[in-house]
Amino acid sequence: MKIYLLAAALFVTSLSMGQAFTGKGDQKFQVGLSTQENATGINATYDYGVGQNISFGISTIYALGVDDDLDADFGERADVRLRFNANIGNVMNIDDMFDLYPGLSFGTKNFGGHLGARYFFSDGFGVYAEAQVPFAKYDTANLTPEEELNNQFNFNFGMSFNL
DSSP, X not given: OHHHHXXXXXXXXXXXXXXXXXXXXXXXXXXXXXXXTTEEEEEEEEEEEOSSSEEEEEEEEEEEEEOTTOOOOHHHHEEEEEEEEEOOHHHHTSOTTEEEEEXXXXXXXXXXXXXXXXXXXXXXXXXXXXXXXXXXXXXXXXXOHHHHTTSSOEEEEEEEEEO
């Protein structure tokens, strides 16, 4: 079910969203809703362009709404990730305001990947959608539901800003 939701969201995103990744020196800030099993929260990212199609950045997620039967502390609710993006919107030549960016992230809980898309309605404001998945979890034991927070598939969407 999550795969179908992701595919539909990325399809809609590709039709209705946009970008404006300008390469070296480009700066993006995004803030939005993060959804995952047993929790919803807030996601914020900052990306800085270091090349024509490459950016580095940081991402944070904090699970605000955790299911009532979980007893998650701050360390289980929060995650910080360093990230690398390959901004390929201009390579695909769909629209000048559209950016598709696959990437990798190194977080406090795992090494993972993400696939995102953003569309800018003006020079400064747009929307984004991003799916994140862990490739390798640092703790390989059987994780409790609390330990799975931010250590599993999650989907983020919200507002994107050019700085």
